[in-house]
Amino acid sequence: MSITKKTRILLAPAILAASATLALTGCGGSQDAGSTSSASASSEAKNSGAGLSVKDPWAKAADSGMTAVFGTLENTSDHDVTVTSAETKAAGKTQLHETVTDPKTGASSMKEKEDGFTIGKGKSIELKPGGNHIMLMDLKCSLLAGDSIKVTVKTADGKSMDIDAPIRDYSGAKENYDPAEGSGSSAGQDASQAPGDHSGHDMGEHSGHDMGGMSESSSKLPSCSS
């Protein structure tokens, strides 16, 4: 499954400048219903073997379609670690995405990072809106702000780490945001896209569910926590 069509994206400078490594220190860092462990504690606890830890993980709320998971993955081992895939019960399909800049046009685009994220020993990689991220597609349930989602990242050497990512509302992180065309311009294109090509999806459509009033989306999936 390859990504051949690149999606044009404009990356706002402010988002690029914003650091996503700000520490999460709040009460109840983990929003997982029924869990009282903090996000950092749980990620440390599950850091056995994979040589990875995660800092400040979070996921963008969505009630259907697609969304993304962010955070900083740190290689705590003494050798390079390659994250090759991720999975979660909440999504039918999960991909690792990177941001690349077209050398001719200078335009940034998202595409699947098929060889995964390789993190040097002692190094870290930041997953953030407008940059690298874990893409969740074909959502099976609603990711509600204030809950958390469990995502398992897998490494090339067959190990894995569970991430407990708090879910937050977020208006950015739109995959194919282009103010010149306006949001929603891609509506109806999905059927024509090749499998695995997410360029026709518009995450922005779903981010708007909680804006402009309290009306419930008709396509809203049941909560992942219920």
Place this chain on the structure above:
Amino acid sequence: MIDSTKDPAPRRGLWSRRNLLVGGATASVGAAAGASVSLARRGGHHGSSDASDDSGNPQAASGGTSLAASTVAFHGKRQAGVATPAPAYGNFIGLRLREGTTSSDIRRMLRILTDDAASLTSGKGPINDQEPELASISANLTITFGFGEKIFDLANPGAKPSWLKPLPAFDKIDKLTDEYGPADLLLQICCDDRMTLAHAQRMLLKEIRSFGRVHWVQEGFRNAAGSLKKGTTMRNLFGQVDGTINPSTEDSSMDDVVYGSADGLEPWIEGGTSLVIRRIHMNLDTWDEVDNPGREDAVGRKLSNGAPLTGTKETDPVDLTAKTPVGFPVVADYAHVRRATAQSPVERILRRPYNYDLPVSNASGLSQSGSSEGGVSRTGLIFASYQADPVKQFVPIQQRLAELDMLNTWTVPIGSAVFAIPPGCDQNGFIGDFLFET
């Protein structure tokens, strides 16, 4: 505006029986929630040497004593923002939950808000903050949450304090509208830097958007940080020293009055208190018609320094029995300070008001007596009163003032709301978590 002179209320010893019983907790709360304004060195509270040190605002003033780096601890048995010295700016936001809100929705919302508040008050943007640079100047930011009836009704009706309901009507003075009426959730955001406050407010309101709507925002201010001598009582925009003889963290009075340690009071929950917000329009035009002797007579205190008319300095007790040479009371029967004087030991409150002064346009002329409209300004007081039990402590004082208080000549209550202030939380909990314990 209430001047709850406490003279008749005997001050209880620091080591009363009750304080001994809760001594350990009280001591630690004092440290966490009393006046724990600390100066955290910039960078120090980021606590790491990785790339996150590059976050924040490189333009912020640095140094161990800068206002920019001053933080008030968020976690503790009591919420910050009550016993904490009041910063220059205070915004009070009343929110109403959307139809169909469930207990689990409230739980999700409170976890988010708690996480955000803990981050923001320590000078860090929350994980989904799109402008974290604006969060990096903490400037004594506090974020305090209050609950209206609906939070309890939906999440845990048995935990609702009996006094959590609208105050009785004060028909002689009130001109209340729903515009500043009861709300389901209160955010109190106080800060010495209005930029930081604006960002924190925006961040929190974005998070709440999917749970409810803003019913009102009351923006208040005091003197700028550093303008007044430490510990000075604020003035309102009538020029009056407003808030004399408040409960203090220097002795047991804050615990007694605000957190219900005094005999005759009961905290609704350990570490919890209540907030009454009365929005009081002040008619500056008719106040202007009164010269200083009349102004001082109306209150019973001197405008120059807030001293009672029977004393020389602000902290002097009021002598309500003093007579003039011709036999009239020095402090008039209708004087605010006399009417507000506590008639029982529990009638004490913590006043932490903020002034407001709204922009006007196409404004001219004079406002009429008793009106909250007209004139060239829209000015008043966000009267914020904290006490263990509003019905026992606040209402009797307010009833006397509503019945007779010369200050009513120039003031009009236009908003009123009561909130339960839940306890604080530690790093593993969230504000209001006790509601969900079965």
